[in-house]
Amino acid sequence: MASSLPQELLSLIANHITGKNEKLTPYTLVNKSWQAAFERRMYSSLVVLSPSDVDYITVGPTEQHKKRGLSLSRLDDITSGPQDWRQARRTYIRHILYRVAVPHYLEECRRGDDDYTYDNIWHRENNLAFSHGMRALFDYLPRLVDQAISLDIALQAETA
Incomplete structure (x- = not known):
């Protein structure tokens, strides 16, 4: 199930989506683990x-x-x-x-x-x-x- 993916995979997904110039904010709403992975990418720079x-x-x-x-x-x-x-x-x-x-x-x-x-x-x-x-x-x-x-x-x- 996508909501229980390891943080490493979620981080790879966030990096991939960032390369497509897509907004990351909607992905933070999936659950707390997705929020942590995507916010880590969003707030890094x-x-x-x-x-x-x-x-x-x-x-x-x-x-x-x-x-x-x-x-x-x-x-x-x-x-x-x-x-x-x-x-x-x-x-x-x-x-x-x-x-x-x-x-x-x-x-x-x-x-x-x-x-x-x-x-x-x-x-x-x-x-x-x-x-x-x-x-x-x-x-x-x-x-x-x-x-x-x-x-x-x-x-x-x-x-x-």
């Missing part, structure tokens, strides 16, 4: 978004893309609490790509302009957003104690 009020990234004058990833507050919600399954999710995390939202894309080639100054409103807004996003990340990271995690940090400008 995460794209986490810093706090932001913007849901879409503007590219060019008219093109918008929905942000992809898990908000830091949502990650905190689903990995915190006394329940064993929430605590287990934290132990599954091995890699985090943290996208720090900044409001403006800045073209540094503009430095050659006569009226350009480094201390401008766009830099200040980006610096404030970056500081806020990094502070939120470092408030969350102590919850991931006693495990090896790789962390990548990327800036994500919300407007071009």
Whole structure:
């Protein structure tokens, strides 16, 4: 019976399904052993978004893309609490790509302009957003104690 498969086989199934770009969430509902196997795969590598009020990234004058990833507050919600399954999710995390939202894309080639100054409103807004996003990340990271995690940090400008 599929509900009593060994964890090794369930892990192979999860890896196979991941290769097909299929969502893994429905498989976690089969039973607790399937939940453990599939969540181990789902939470091993995460794209986490810093706090932001913007849901879409503007590219060019008219093109918008929905942000992809898990908000830091949502990650905190689903990995915190006394329940064993929430605590287990934290132990599954091995890699985090943290996208720090900044409001403006800045073209540094503009430095050659006569009226350009480094201390401008766009830099200040980006610096404030970056500081806020990094502070939120470092408030969350102590919850991931006693495990090896790789962390990548990327800036994500919300407007071009």
